[in-house]
Amino acid sequence: MPKTPGLKFKGENVSVYVVDDIALTRFKWELIDASGARISKGISAEVQRRCEDGLWRFIIDDAGGGSRA
Template identity: 45%
Template sequence: MAATGPNLIEEFAKYFNSGDLDGLVSLYEGGAAFIPEPGTVLTDAAGLRAALQAFLDTKGTASIVSTTETVNGDLALTHSHWRIDIPGGGVLEHTSAEVTRRQADGTWRYVIDNPFGGAVLG
């Protein structure tokens, strides 16, 4: 299912929680920038798939705490506070920063996905 609004985090969480790698990848434009950890930027399809698979391999459950979006034409800046509870007691939690773009068919995809938001600043 394609995202019909600029904030893709609900779709991301749905695909993540069902372990659907192809669904996750479908949320990204070709050549989109993905930051799997501070200091690393991936723009290739194989790198994106591998990084998303690594997140899926945690077997965690994603939940969304809060979101915001600012739309300007066919581009949007979104932020989401997300949390992944990992079996055994681990937790990943951050506030993200993403840029999404409206596609010709009206759906939205990530252009830049930075799950760690300001944490990349050190």
């Protein structure tokens, strides 16, 4: 995420499911302004693949976790 003066990004892993070389992760996040007020929050969903070099790379990164109607 690019740096924006006065904004803070906080988050924590909610869940991680791994089968072979595919992973589904969920991440709870908040965006806080300079006064400390939360201006946005959500739970994201990501699908990742372990590549031949051993690194995990994102296939899908959905900041809304697919929860939008």
